[in-house]
Amino acid sequence: MSNSINTEASTDTQTNSGQTIETDSLSTETTAGESDERIREAWRQYDFDGNAKLSVEDLNVWYGDDHALKDVSMEIPKKSVTALIGPSGCGKSTYLRCLNRMNDRIKAARIDGSVELEGTEIYDPNANLVELRKRIGMVFQSPNPFPKSIRENISYGPRKHGDINKGLLARLFGRDDTAKEGELVEHSLKQAALWDEVSDRLDDNALGLSGGQQQRLCIARCLAVDPEVILMDEPASALDPIATSKIEDLVEELSKEYTVVIVTHNMQQAARISDQTAVFLTGGELVEYDDTDKIFESPESQRVEDYITGKFG
Numbered sequence: 001m002s003n004s005i006n007t008e009a010s011t012d013t014q015t016n017s018g019q020t021i022e023t024d025s026l027s028t029e030t031t032a033g034e035s036d037e038r039i040r041e042a043w044r045q046y047d048f049d050g051n052a053k054l055s056v057e058d059l060n061v062w063y064g065d066d067h068a069l070k071d072v073s074m075e076i077p078k079k080s081v082t083a084l085i086g087p088s089g090c091g092k093s094t095y096l097r098c099l100n101r102m103n104d105r106i107k108a109a110r111i112d113g114s115v116e117l118e119g120t121e122i123y124d125p126n127a128n129l130v131e132l133r134k135r136i137g138m139v140f141q142s143p144n145p146f147p148k149s150i151r152e153n154i155s156y157g158p159r160k161h162g163d164i165n166k167g168l169l170a171r172l173f174g175r176d177d178t179a180k181e182g183e184l185v186e187h188s189l190k191q192a193a194l195w196d197e198v199s200d201r202l203d204d205n206a207l208g209l210s211g212g213q214q215q216r217l218c219i220a221r222c223l224a225v226d227p228e229v230i231l232m233d234e235p236a237s238a239l240d241p242i243a244t245s246k247i248e249d250l251v252e253e254l255s256k257e258y259t260v261v262i263v264t265h266n267m268q269q270a271a272r273i274s275d276q277t278a279v280f281l282t283g284g285e286l287v288e289y290d291d292t293d294k295i296f297e298s299p300e301s302q303r304v305e306d307y308i309t310g311k312f313g
């Protein structure tokens with residue numbers, strides 16, 4: 001059951017921090033049992049210097065009749081870490097998967113809206129999905145290395161994309177890139193802070209690595225195809241505190257060169273590593289999006305404050 005709220009009003013409203021802001025359009029629905037606080041457009045608009053890497057507009061996702069993501073618009077700045085937080089089932093992973101069209105693989109999913117990567121619509125029917133997922137890579141919750149050697153895990157993508165030639169035919173035509181492969185493997189593993197731990201066993205099966213090492217290998221595998229954006233869906237949730245801290249350091253380091261968007265349940269983690277944070281709440285709505293310090297120190301929305309202080313979620 002849901003309650004409708006009149007959306008016509010445009011009023012001056014007091015924020016939690018006592019500031020008066022003019023509110024424009026207001027949200028239309030809340031779910032029974034939740035606070036009926038209205039979502040204000042101003043809270044969802046994040047102003048930042050520089051250009052957006054990704055621009056999302058009016059994104060909606062349905063799984064059958066379930067409206068999982070509602071009218072999400074959001075600009076994601078270049079070379080920074082954007083955290084997506086919110087209670088279980090609020091649509092964070094759904095949103096993340098929309099950013100490189102991974103939801104296309106889910107039959108029940110229907111997607112409406114626009115996502116632009118530096119001005120190019122990724123939902124264009126003619127978009128090349130292989131190329132798109134090369135530019136926007138993804139790291140999942142559980143490490144999922146291929147049951148192959150560490151080296152092959154890294155070189156798999158570049159070989160598939162034709163950036164590295166290997167094998168008998170390549171040798172016959174004098175186009176064997178074994179040396180180039182070695183450099184790429186080393187570079188990617190160094191970027192993922194794994195090289196020192198595995199340099200003497202590159203031909204060992206990747207499944208013999210620890211969980212934390214496997215996850216850094218998956219990050220190295222993602223980096224090997226030279227992406228621009230890295231999407232991470234709770235990349236440290238299956239790891240112990242030491243492995244988690246290595247992933248956090250790595251994310252911060254990567255954001256100097258890449259645009260990182262990360263879903264996390266761990267609010268301290270979001271506060272530690274992200275530059276800006278988007279808070280989704282039950283019902284698949286983006287409620288507030290701002291500098292991470294602002295979100296954690298003085299959010300505008302009472303519901304966001306309640307969520308962050310552990311009163312619900």
Ligand SMILES: Nc1ncnc2c1ncn2[C@@H]1O[C@H](COP(=O)(O)OP(=O)(O)OP(=O)(O)O)[C@@H](O)[C@H]1O
Nearest residue numbers: 063068086087088089090091092093094095106108
């Ligand atoms: N493949 C799917 N088929 C049908 N419904 C789905 C599918 N994936 C997600 N949903 C539904 O969409 C809603 C949002 O789910 P989603 O996984 O995106 O949320 P989330 O915020 O990432 O949750 P969590 O933090 O628990 O991972 C939920 O109601 C979920 O049941």
